[in-house]
Amino acid sequence: MAKKDRSPKLDRRRFLTAAAVAGASGAVSSGKAGAATAGTAEAPARLPSALPPNAHVAAAEAGAPDVPPYASEGRPGSDFMVDVIKTLNIKYLPANPASSYRAIHESLINYGKNSMPEFLTCTHEECGVGIAHGYAKITNKPLMTLCHGTVGLMHATMNVYNAFCDRMPVVILAGNDLDAAHRPPGVPTVHSAQDINAIVRDYTKWDDTPVSAQHFAQSFVRAYQIATTPPYAPVVLSLDDGLATEPVRDFGQKLYIPKFVPTAPPAGEAGAVREAARLLINAERPVIVADRAVNTQRGMNFLVQLAELLQAPMVRERGRLNFPTTHYLGRPASVIAQADVVLGLELTDYWATVNKFVDNNAEGVGTITSTIKLGTKLISIGTLQLMTKANYQEFQRFQSVDVPIAGDVEATLPALIEAVKYALTDDRKNMIGQRGEATRKDHEKGRDATRQAAAIAWDASPISTARLCAEIYAQIKDLDWSLVPSSGDVSGWPLRLWPMDKPYHWTGTSGGYGVGWGCPASVGGALANRDEGRFSVAIQSDGDLMYAPGALWTAARHKIPLLSVMHNNRGYHQEVMHVQRLSNFRNRVANLGNDLGPVGTSIMNPDIEYHKLAQSMGWWAKGPITDPAELGPAIKEAVAVVKSGQPALVNVWTQPR
Amino acid sequence: MQFVRVHLQLAAVAVSLVAPGTALAASAENGKTAYVKNGCWQCHGYEGQGSVTTSAGRVIAGTPLPADAFSAYVRRPSGAMPPFSAAILPDADLADIYAYLEARPKPKSSKDIPLLSGQ
Numbered sequence: 148m149a150k151k152d153r154s155p156k157l158d159r160r161r162f163l164t165a166a167a168v169a170g171a172s173g174a175v176s177s178g179k180a181g182a183a184t185a186g187t188a189e190a191p192a193r194l195p196s197a198l199p200p201n202a203h204v205a206a207a208e209a210g211a212p213d214v215p216p217y218a219s220e221g222r223p224g225s226d227f228m229v230d231v232i233k234t235l236n237i238k239y240l241p242a243n244p245a246s247s248y249r250a251i252h253e254s255l256i257n258y259g260k261n262s263m264p265e266f267l268t269c270t271h272e273e274c275g276v277g278i279a280h281g282y283a284k285i286t287n288k289p290l291m292t293l294c295h296g297t298v299g300l301m302h303a304t305m306n307v308y309n310a311f312c313d314r315m316p317v318v319i320l321a322g323n324d325l326d327a328a329h330r331p332p333g334v335p336t337v338h339s340a341q342d343i344n345a346i347v348r349d350y351t352k353w354d355d356t357p358v359s360a361q362h363f364a365q366s367f368v369r370a371y372q373i374a375t376t377p378p379y380a381p382v383v384l385s386l387d388d389g390l391a392t393e394p395v396r397d398f399g400q401k402l403y404i405p406k407f408v409p410t411a412p413p414a415g416e417a418g419a420v421r422e423a424a425r426l427l428i429n430a431e432r433p434v435i436v437a438d439r440a441v442n443t444q445r446g447m448n449f450l451v452q453l454a455e456l457l458q459a460p461m462v463r464e465r466g467r468l469n470f471p472t473t474h475y476l477g478r479p480a481s482v483i484a485q486a487d488v489v490l491g492l493e494l495t496d497y498w499a500t501v502n503k504f505v506d507n508n509a510e511g512v513g514t515i516t517s518t519i520k521l522g523t524k525l526i527s528i529g530t531l532q533l534m535t536k537a538n539y540q541e542f543q544r545f546q547s548v549d550v551p552i553a554g555d556v557e558a559t560l561p562a563l564i565e566a567v568k569y570a571l572t573d574d575r576k577n578m579i580g581q582r583g584e585a586t587r588k589d590h591e592k593g594r595d596a597t598r599q600a601a602a603i604a605w606d607a608s609p610i611s612t613a614r615l616c617a618e619i620y621a622q623i624k625d626l627d628w629s630l631v632p633s634s635g636d637v638s639g640w641p642l643r644l645w646p647m648d649k650p651y652h653w654t655g656t657s658g659g660y661g662v663g664w665g666c667p668a669s670v671g672g673a674l675a676n677r678d679e680g681r682f683s684v685a686i687q688s689d690g691d692l693m694y695a696p697g698a699l700w701t702a703a704r705h706k707i708p709l710l711s712v713m714h715n716n717r718g719y720h721q722e723v724m725h726v727q728r729l730s731n732f733r734n735r736v737a738n739l740g741n742d743l744g745p746v747g748t749s750i751m752n753p754d755i756e757y758h759k760l761a762q763s764m765g766w767w768a769k770g771p772i773t774d775p776a777e778l779g780p781a782i783k784e785a786v787a788v789v790k791s792g793q794p795a796l797v798n799v800w801t802q803p804r
Numbered sequence: 805m806q807f808v809r810v811h812l813q814l815a816a817v818a819v820s821l822v823a824p825g826t827a828l829a830a831s832a833e834n835g836k837t838a839y840v841k842n843g844c845w846q847c848h849g850y851e852g853q854g855s856v857t858t859s860a861g862r863v864i865a866g867t868p869l870p871a872d873a874f875s876a877y878v879r880r881p882s883g884a885m886p887p888f889s890a891a892i893l894p895d896a897d898l899a900d901i902y903a904y905l906e907a908r909p910k911p912k913s914s915k916d917i918p919l920l921s922g923q
Contacts, residue, residue: 505884598914598921603863604851605917611853617919638855644920720846724858727843731886737843744846803846804855 224360225254225391231364231404233263235371237291237318239674240264241278241701243271243302245295247322247338250391252293264291267674267705270697272303274667276381277695279317280310281632281671284654287442289316289374290671293386296322296338300346300383305661310381311350312495312541313466313658314439314530316374317381318367319347324388325356335388343385349538352380358387360395361402368405376410377555378530414562415528415554423490423526423550424566428575430488430524432582433459436480436500437556439466439655440492440529446557447471447650450492453560456567458583459490463642466495467655471648475590476583484518491548492556493529498544501525508732526550528559541659597643609800610775612714616640618778619684619712622786626682631672632657634665635686635714636721638804651681663694666711670702673709673794682789683708687796689715689750689757696760702794703765710789711796712782713757715771716803723748723803761796770798829896835904838897842888852905860884865908874902 228251244252256266269275272294279290294300300321310317324330324339340346344354353373357363363384370382395402415423427433435454441447450470454461460478461470469492470477483489483500491497501523505514525548532553534542552559571579601613616637629651630641647653654672657664669685676683692713702709723744730737730745742749758770767788769781778799785795839845847858852865860883867874875898878888888898914920 507881507884508886595914599911600854600861600863601920602914602917603865603911604849604853605912607849607851607853609850611849611851612855613853614919621919636857638857643856723843724846727846728886731888731892734889734891736892739841743840744843802849802851802853804849804858 222395223250223254223258223391224363224393224395225251226258227360227395227402228363228367228386228391229254229259231367232291233259234404235368235407237264237289238678239267239278239282239290240292241267241269241275241290241671242293243269243275243295243299245293245299245322246335247296247299247324247388248293248320248386248391250388251320251386254391267701269667269701271695272299273306273663274670274695274698274701276303276306276310276317276319277664277667278671278674278698278701280306280313280315280657280664281668281673282675283310283315283317283379283671284313284632284668285629285651285672285675287379289318289371289379291318291320294319294321296324296335297340297343297346298338300343304347305659306664306667307347307381307383308350308539309657309659309661309664311352311539311659313655314378314380314493314534315658316379318370318374319351319381319383320386321346321383322388323356323385325358325385326387326389329389344383347381347383349536350381350541351383352378352534354383354385356385356387357390359398360390361397361400363390364402364404368407371407372410377412377558378534380534412555412558413530413533413553415552415559417562419550419552420559420562421566421570423528423552424563424570426488426524426526426550427457427459427490428567428570430486432485433457433488433490434462434478434483434486435459435490435492436462436464436483436494437467437469437492438464438494438496440556441467441469441650443557444650446560447648449557449560449564453564453567455583456564456571456579458579458586460586464494464500465656466493466658468642468647468650468653471646472642473646473648475587478586478589479593484520486519486523488524488526489519491525491527491529493531494527495541496543497525497527497546497548501546506728524549526552528552528554528556528563530555601640601644604802606775607802608773608775609716609802610772610778611802612637612804613640613644614775615712615714615778615799615801616644616686618775618782619686620645621779622782623682623684623710627680628652628682628684629672629676631676631683631685631709632665632668633672633685633711634662634668634688634691636688636804637686637714637801641686651676662691665691666695667698667701669709669711670698670707673702673707674705677707682710682786684710684712687711687713689713689717689755690719692757692760693750693755696764699761699766699794699796700764706792707794708789708792709794710782710785711761711794712785713770713796713798714801715757715798716801717751717754718742718744718749718803720744720748720803756798758796758798761794761798766794766796768796768798770796772797772799830899830903832900832903832907834897835900835902835907837900838893839901839904842893842897842901844901847885852908864905866910867902867905871899871902875899 275292279292282290294303321343323343355366357366374382454476460482461476462480463469501519503516503518527548604611630653673683726745727737737745740746758768761768772778772781781797785797788795854863
């Protein structure tokens with residue numbers, strides 16, 4: 148059982164195991180390990196690696212006694228890793244190839260037969276993570292991606308941050324080569340770090356640096372479990388090149404692959420849920436506000452049930468669809484001003500839900516006003532308090548809440564619904580019923596006003612964003628469609644005009660608002676929809692596309708059907724407005740140069756021919772469309788292409804928002 | 805309603821900001837150029853159609869405000885809009901912009917647009 152060779156590779160493993168000693172030595176005590184030490188002259192030099200568990204611990208970690216030991220002798224470490232990965236049923240692996248993970252790459256495509264997961268070639272690590280994020284938003288399942296050492300993980304960071312802020316799971320393996328004495332000099336050393344996970348630690352939920360095959364198995368399954376337990380978030384494991392390249396060593400213990408069992412999500416405490424129900428039932432004007440609340444149809448159905456029980460107006464924020472756009476209880480945020488009780492469900496920013504900030508340069512900053520009445524009771528259900536990271540400020544301003552409940556919304560709603568039903572008296576039922584009738588009328592009036600607003604500038608060129616969205620919907624309305632994660636800010640017209648009643652009809656924004664997410668995320672969403680036979684459409688902004696256009700090629704290469712209609716306003720429009728705003732605050736004429744927006748904010752002179760860009764990467768594409776009369780026919784052509792299984796892009800010159 | 809009320813109150817100020825007779829000489833054609841050059845389109849759209857994300861959904865095409873109230877608001881806005889002083893936007897340009905917005909075609913009824921009436 149003992150190792151017999153004394154090659155540098157053995158020393159390399161000693162180095163790695165020694166690196167783990169500091170963290171592990173006090174915590175692990177194993178009679179078996181002790182026995183192994185006593186019986187093996189060389190053993191002290193190898194210990195303590197990821198110390199093998201005793202039989203009891205091994206059985207507990209395996210989750211079931213029927214997990215077979217793994218026959219590993221003589222096989223590459225990366226083959227074992229592939230066997231571990233395959234137990235998680237991860238369907239795809241979007242990644243940019245890299246030397247720092249060549250061993251597992253080879254195992255995945257040869258030993259693993261490039262199936263579960265299937266490698267999808269990406270042109271940038273940011274694309275790999277963005278595709279995984281978009282996929283997760285449709286399926287609620289993580290993909291894994293591989294990143295190339297320090298530089299690859301750095302490339303990936305922005306979309307890791309987006310996924311973190313959006314509470315979506317991605318499993319990341321970062322290639323690394325820890326052993327400074329044995330790794331190749333030059334580039335591989337430049338691309339290595341003593342703690343590579345530190346690059347993303349502030350915005351991942353968990354990370355680890357496995358130093359043995361068994362350690363990898365435990366940590367990979369643990370990482371998957373943590374990523375998929377609400378609050379979802381990305382996780383990262385350092386993938387040591389030596390561990391992946393060298394033959395598997397089991398250190399005298401048979402390797403095993405721990406069984407993955409999904410964790411039951413955290414639900415709100417029963418007493419607090421009853422108190423929330425009491426407040427909601429006794430409210431005259433309760434309002435429900437949902438943000439990243441609902442990921443599944445089941446969750447959406449619960450939310451509809453709760454809103455109908457209370458006949459409470461339902462305000463959608465931009466994290467998820469949450470609630471059908473067709474439902475009469477869906478109301479604009481202005482109803483919050485009249486509320487006496489607000490139930491906030493997984494709000495990204497509760498403070499901004501009940502306060503208003505106006506960027507008007509008052510006292511050099513802006514004006515803040517409360518948007519709720521004095522005495523309004525606030526309830527929250529969410530997992531913000533369960534994600535304890537501090538550096539990045541995505542948790543927003545602190546808002547004091549009367550009944551804060553830590554828990555997953557979908558897991559808590561059934562208990563809240565039951566508590567409401569239990570406590571609802573006949574008197575309150577009658578009163579609540581009357582409230583519903585008024586809301587129904589308001590809803591109809593609101594829909595009429597929205598349609599009329601869409602009619603303004605209907606024939607304008609550049610094309611209005613309302614017209615853009617109406618023309619798209621006309622071509623897809625008879626299909627099982629999904630507006631996949633994408634970047635175009637088109638004044639919310641799809642949510643205002645399109646009937647949406649399934650979570651995949653719209654899955655919300657990027658989370659971190661990092662530009663360069665929309666294109667890869669749309670490809671990831673389309674990948675998920677492809678497997679369901681569902682039609683995918685994206686509204687793609689111009690600025691976003693130029694950050695990571697390589698995702699277009701990945702879609703063509705892997706035959707991912709996607710209709711991408713461009714919201715091309717020829718500028719970084721948010722910045723166009725910001726620089727104009729500052730110019731005005733300072734009483735200066737904004738310097739436009741020769742462009743439409745202030746210098747440095749326009750994407751024109753020359754205009755980018757996105758349709759040609761897409762064509763160059765294997766897409767069917769058309770544009771630029773500037774005449775609204777030509778838009779419908781162009782989209783119709785593109786829809787036919789997408790139905791045949793290919794991606795298609797229509798480049799449309801649009802109004803700014 | 806609050807929007808209108810605030811600016812009617814400021815109308816007296818506006819009268820002094822827009823020179824007498826300027827509105828009469830205003831040019832919608834010149835106004836289009838001034839509207840674009842001064843960045844009005846950025847939040848209000850090229851046709852003054854507005855946006856829920858950049859102008860709180862307010863439509864300025866057809867300008868529901870009288871000229872003086874409109875001018876007063878541009879000079880001293882009360883909401884998120886940044887102020888346009890006379891040093892940035894001369895009175896004559898402001899009057900032209902008003903003329904441009906007044907000249908925007910009245911929108912069709914959504915009931916007469918098949919893509920909207922069918923949804």
